[in-house]
Amino acid sequence: MKVNAWNEWDPLTHVVVGRADGTMVQAPEPAVVRDWPEYGFPRGSYGPLPPEMVAAANEQLDNLARILEGRGIRVDRPETLDFARAVATPEWSQASMFGAMPVRDVLLTVGNELLEATMSFRSRWFEFLAYRPLIESYFREDPGMRWEAAPKPRLTRASYREGFWEAYEALSEAEQVALVRRGELVLSEAEPLFDAADVARCGKDLFVQLSLATNRAGGRWLRQHFPGHRVHLVTFGNPHPMHIDATWVPLRPGLVLHCAERPAEDELVQYLKVNDWEIVRAATPQRAGPPPLSACSRWLSMNVLVLDPGTVCVEASETAQIEQLGKLGFEVVPVPFWDVAAFGGGLHCATLDVHREGVLEDYFP
Ligand code: NVA
Numbered sequence: 001m002k003v004n005a006w007n008e009w010d011p012l013t014h015v016v017v018g019r020a021d022g023t024m025v026q027a028p029e030p031a032v033v034r035d036w037p038e039y040g041f042p043r044g045s046y047g048p049l050p051p052e053m054v055a056a057a058n059e060q061l062d063n064l065a066r067i068l069e070g071r072g073i074r075v076d077r078p079e080t081l082d083f084a085r086a087v088a089t090p091e092w093s094q095a096s097m098f099g100a101m102p103v104r105d106v107l108l109t110v111g112n113e114l115l116e117a118t119m120s121f122r123s124r125w126f127e128f129l130a131y132r133p134l135i136e137s138y139f140r141e142d143p144g145m146r147w148e149a150a151p152k153p154r155l156t157r158a159s160y161r162e163g164f165w166e167a168y169e170a171l172s173e174a175e176q177v178a179l180v181r182r183g184e185l186v187l188s189e190a191e192p193l194f195d196a197a198d199v200a201r202c203g204k205d206l207f208v209q210l211s212l213a214t215n216r217a218g219g220r221w222l223r224q225h226f227p228g229h230r231v232h233l234v235t236f237g238n239p240h241p242m243h244i245d246a247t248w249v250p251l252r253p254g255l256v257l258h259c260a261e262r263p264a265e266d267e268l269v270q271y272l273k274v275n276d277w278e279i280v281r282a283a284t285p286q287r288a289g290p291p292p293l294s295a296c297s298r299w300l301s302m303n304v305l306v307l308d309p310g311t312v313c314v315e316a317s318e319t320a321q322i323e324q325l326g327k328l329g330f331e332v333v334p335v336p337f338w339d340v341a342a343f344g345g346g347l348h349c350a351t352l353d354v355h356r357e358g359v360l361e362d363y364f365p
Pocket residue numbers: 241242243244245246247295296297298299300303345346349
């Protein structure tokens with residue numbers, strides 16, 4: 001057993017797949033607004049996702065685990081906690097936690113290092129505990145593994161811009177995108193904050209999206225933490241940026257899938273072009289919007305899990321995306337996964353690479 005993954009595409013041999021049990025529409029907190037009155041969760045309310053949704057999501061997560069195991073990949077699953085319980089630090093208390101589904105948000109594998117992200121939601125402050133039993137076992141089994149955790153954030157009111165959501169919701173989309181481009185969203189710069197899912201790994205290059213969960217200080221911390229890498233802080237024309245993996249998805253050396261509704265910065269496009277990378281517009285999703293109680297967008301269609309440079313898992317009903325990847329030369333493994341969307345994401349979100357064969361390479365020489 002060995003921790004090792006340098007990019008998003010090398011042959012996957014060991015992975016963690018999340019669990020839907022106990023996932024909450026989290027209690028109100030400064031980082032996020034939930035407002036789903038049509039599904040029983042008006043603004044300010046919170047509670048567990050309905051049991052029938054949990055059962056359907058778990059069935060699809062278990063099925064993904066079986067598909068991966070059938071291909072010889074070792075699959076581990078997290079513990080679940082009582083996510084309905086209140087949590088506190090000496091500086092705040094929060095009436096609920098969130099869940100243990102989007103493993104990708106919390107943990108980042110870079111080479112032999114497993115890094116626990118800071119997170120930026122109070123409801124997610126303790127989420128690393130769901131993964132600790134696994135991380136501890138990896139640390140025991142692999143003497144070469146580096147186990148790291150970014151500075152635990154304080155997440156006091158000073159970590160958030162006062163009155164952000166009211167002001168932001170009153171802006172036009174163009175005005176919102178201007179703030180996205182400037183990296184001036186809900187998070188202040190009081191302390192480093194990042195979610196691991198805002199990072200896309202391409203060997204020596206790490207692309208880090210500034211988002212509603214990742215601030216510049218978080219980007220700076222990552223840059224200092226990975227001195228052997230080129231850490232690029234990037235933005236996309238998305239008024240609600242949250243995790244890079246339904247916007248900018250490296251598929252193999254020289255090829256990235258991009259959500260054209262969320263334009264990349266010219267500088268990023270140029271960086272790829274001069275290095276002969278192809279930027280492909282992702283196919284239009286099959287659906288007009290996200291499913292009930294999902295904070296994600298319909299672009300989960302492109303939240304794919306690459307098994308090796310020629311094989312990719314895609315949500316089974318996303319036929320246009322499947323066809324596009326087939327034409328790009330991939331063997332596509334269709335995986336039904338739409339019932340998982342309300343629990344925090346798609347196939348990439350739900351997984352964490354523990355081991356991919358391969359070594360550190362420079363794909364942008
Ligand atoms: N929040 C983004 C990324 C999810 C993986 C979206 O919904 O498009």
